[in-house]
Amino acid sequence: MGVSFHTTLIALAALLGMEVFAWFAHKYIMHGWGWGWHQSHHQRHNRLLEKNDLYVVVFSLVVVGLFALGAARWPVLMPIATGITLYGVLYSLFHDGLVHRRWPLRWQPKSGYLRRLILAHRIHHAVHTREGAVSFGFLWAENPEKLKLRLLENHPRHGQKTSQPGSS
Numbered sequence: 354m355g356v357s358f359h360t361t362l363i364a365l366a367a368l369l370g371m372e373v374f375a376w377f378a379h380k381y382i383m384h385g386w387g388w389g390w391h392q393s394h395h396q397r398h399n400r401l402l403e404k405n406d407l408y409v410v411v412f413s414l415v416v417v418g419l420f421a422l423g424a425a426r427w428p429v430l431m432p433i434a435t436g437i438t439l440y441g442v443l444y445s446l447f448h449d450g451l452v453h454r455r456w457p458l459r460w461q462p463k464s465g466y467l468r469r470l471i472l473a474h475r476i477h478h479a480v481h482t483r484e485g486a487v488s489f490g491f492l493w494a495e496n497p498e499k500l501k502l503r504l505l506e507n508h509p510r511h512g513q514k515t516s517q518p519g520s521s
């Protein structure tokens with residue numbers, strides 16, 4: 354299957370669709386019944402890996418499965434799997450690299466959308482509990498000022514160092 358306008362569009366749609374999917378998965382799975390793995394990503398530590406990385410492993414396996422099915426039977430799955438892979442690359446660069454500094458990148462954007470993305474995700478990490486977090490996107494970020502206000506609504510006492518587990 355050659356790269357045509359059509360397949361490129363499908364790949365782009367899959368990439369964008371992944372951000373929507375990731376937003377929902379982050380809010381309702383990772384901060385829901387999947388908190389057991391995600392919790393490790395909301396705690397300070399100096400280990401190299403987090404239990405949360407298991408999500409990346411699971412998604413990678415799904416993508417490998419999509420490529421295999423695409424090659425064997427349904428060619429339309431190829432651009433979809435390609436779009437999801439591209440999303441994974443961007444996620445890794447922005448979330449793991451720029452925000453959490455897991456890549457040896459020196460560059461730190463001082464302005465513009467990437468700066469906003471970093472600030473928004475830091476605000477997501479202001480909360481160390483399952484409930485009450487804001488900003489669940491990885492490539493899409495709301496205005497940080499708005500997010501801060503929403504965080505204060507969720508945690509009226511936030512900033513006064515109240516971190517009893519389970520209090521919300």
Ligand SMILES: [Zn+2]
Pocket residue numbers: 379383384391395477486
């Ligand atoms: Zn989270």
Ligand SMILES: [Zn+2]
Pocket residue numbers: 394448452453474478
């Ligand atoms: Zn994070």
